[in-house]
Amino acid sequence: MNWQRSLKGKVSLEEPLRKYTTFKIGGRAKFFIEPYNYEDLRLLLSLVKKYSIPLRVIGAGSNILIRDQGINGAVLRLSSPCFRKTSFHKNSVTVRAGKFLKELVLSIQKRGLSNTEFLIGIPGTVGGALAMNAGVKGKNIGDLVEDVTVMDYFGRIKTLKKENINFGYRKSSLSKFIILSAKLKLVKRNKRDIEEKIKRYLDYRRSSQDYSFASLGCVFKNPSGDSAGRLIDLCGLKGRRIGNACVSKKHANFILNLKKAKASDVLRLMRLVRKKVKDRFKINLEPEIKIW
Numbered sequence: 583m584n585w586q587r588s589l590k591g592k593v594s595l596e597e598p599l600r601k602y603t604t605f606k607i608g609g610r611a612k613f614f615i616e617p618y619n620y621e622d623l624r625l626l627l628s629l630v631k632k633y634s635i636p637l638r639v640i641g642a643g644s645n646i647l648i649r650d651q652g653i654n655g656a657v658l659r660l661s662s663p664c665f666r667k668t669s670f671h672k673n674s675v676t677v678r679a680g681k682f683l684k685e686l687v688l689s690i691q692k693r694g695l696s697n698t699e700f701l702i703g704i705p706g707t708v709g710g711a712l713a714m715n716a717g718v719k720g721k722n723i724g725d726l727v728e729d730v731t732v733m734d735y736f737g738r739i740k741t742l743k744k745e746n747i748n749f750g751y752r753k754s755s756l757s758k759f760i761i762l763s764a765k766l767k768l769v770k771r772n773k774r775d776i777e778e779k780i781k782r783y784l785d786y787r788r789s790s791q792d793y794s795f796a797s798l799g800c801v802f803k804n805p806s807g808d809s810a811g812r813l814i815d816l817c818g819l820k821g822r823r824i825g826n827a828c829v830s831k832k833h834a835n836f837i838l839n840l841k842k843a844k845a846s847d848v849l850r851l852m853r854l855v856r857k858k859v860k861d862r863f864k865i866n867l868e869p870e871i872k873i874w
């Protein structure tokens with residue numbers, strides 16, 4: 583079956599997915615596809631439907647734990663130049679889904695425009711950030727959205743106004759589509775003030791989070807009114823290790839990949855953490871990360 587030959591973009595077989603995640607863990611994808619443009623993406627959708635191949639979209643891979651057995655299906659990554667474009671308007675920017683947040687924030691800053699500074703340290707793409715409404719300290723990307731353009735799994739493109747999208751805590755109604763681009767509201771601001779704000783966000787992240795080894799950032803969602811990191815810390819779990827997966831000594835809601843950890847080690851450690859927090863505080867921690 584050589585259905586993938588008709589695509590213009592890059593197609594790899596049995597591609598190791600760990601290369602595409604910040605955690606550097608996980609098995610292979612049977613098909614790994616980077617479409618060339620919207621037409622190519624539409625063609626891909628019709629092909630995977632025709633051959634009943636399950637399809638998933640990966641962004642920057644900063645929130646996904648891929649199981650050791652990998653994915654028996656297709657993984658799609660919107661990494662070609664077509665999916666990274668930005669265009670500026672007077673008080674807004676239209677940005678495509680494959681753009682990295684850091685690049686976006688810096689290009690906005692360069693134009694003396696502001697609103698996105700809080701996204702600077704999040705190691706994600708625009709599409710991934712929108713799908714899970716990424717944010718920090720009560721500010722989320724959904725707050726900036728004017729509209730989002732998506733492709734449904736039939737290849738139809740539509741633009742959804744903000745009022746027709748649900749953004750929740752680390753989730754959104756967009757995750758059922760392939761996100762193509764978003765229009766984000768911006769405001770004019772002094773470049774130096776923007777730079778200072780960016781620096782404050784980066785300093786806070788560096789001082790509180792653990793960058794010593796590969797990770798997925800926070801593993802569990804914060805329960806309402808509390809912090810998962812604080813609860814895990816109070817259970818004395820910092821430094822707890824299973825195989826080469828280890829609860830960070832700096833931020834207890836981070837699990838580190840010390841060296842070639844297995845996804846199964848991480849899953850066992852997550853179960854242990856959930857059990858300890860449940861036993862002590864009667865709170866069920868929900869994973870923030872997606873498990874594939």
Ligand code: EPU
Pocket residue numbers: 717718719720790798799800801802803804809810811812815832833834835870
């Ligand atoms: N804390 C501890 N021990 C720890 C970690 C934290 O006692 O090991 C305490 C801190 O001292 C602080 C409180 O818990 O009083 C909250 O900690 P922090 O400021 O680090 O924020 P967080 O609630 O753990 C959230 C997001 C982060 C985001 C930060 C900064 C979630 C699950 N986490 O973390 O997002 O970067 O706020 O705004 O919503 C992520 O999404 O991957 C992520 C890391």
